[in-house]
Amino acid sequence: MVIDDSETVRIKITQIIKDKGHEVIEAENGQIALDIITKTLDIDFCICDINMPEMDGLTLVEEVRRRDWDKKNLVFVMCTTETSAGHKMKAKELGVRGWLHKPFKNAQIEQLLEFMAKESNS
Numbered sequence: 568m569v570i571d572d573s574e575t576v577r578i579k580i581t582q583i584i585k586d587k588g589h590e591v592i593e594a595e596n597g598q599i600a601l602d603i604i605t606k607t608l609d610i611d612f613c614i615c616d617i618n619m620p621e622m623d624g625l626t627l628v629e630e631v632r633r634r635d636w637d638k639k640n641l642v643f644v645m646c647t648t649e650t651s652a653g654h655k656m657k658a659k660e661l662g663v664r665g666w667l668h669k670p671f672k673n674a675q676i677e678q679l680l681e682f683m684a685k686e687s688n689s
């Protein structure tokens with residue numbers, strides 16, 4: 568799942584993932600993402616922006632973690648222009664698995680997909 572308020576970023580990441588043969592769901596903010604996560608059974612992982620209207624990315628991760636449900640450990644990788652130590656610390660506490668800095672290279676998304684594919688097979 569790709570969560571970002573920038574349509575340009577969503578299109579870019581979505582295309583890379585689709586090119587690798589995977590399905591993608593897009594959401595434009597944390598609240599919409601949370602609604603979709605609630606209703607969708609088979610989300611493997613989320614590439615998630617931090618700064619978004621309605622609900623930011625770290626609040627989304629927090630919401631997913633604090634609920635008593637099977638999606639508690641959903642894998643998140645943040646993709647953001649944020650560099651603040653406070654945000655990174657919070658992400659770590661929330662069990663965020665990775666941090667991609669914008670602007671990212673297509674190859675970084677591809678590597679991430681390969682990593683996730685290996686993880687889910689092991």
Ligand SMILES: [Mg+2]
Pocket residue numbers: 571572573616617618619
């Ligand atoms: Mg943003």
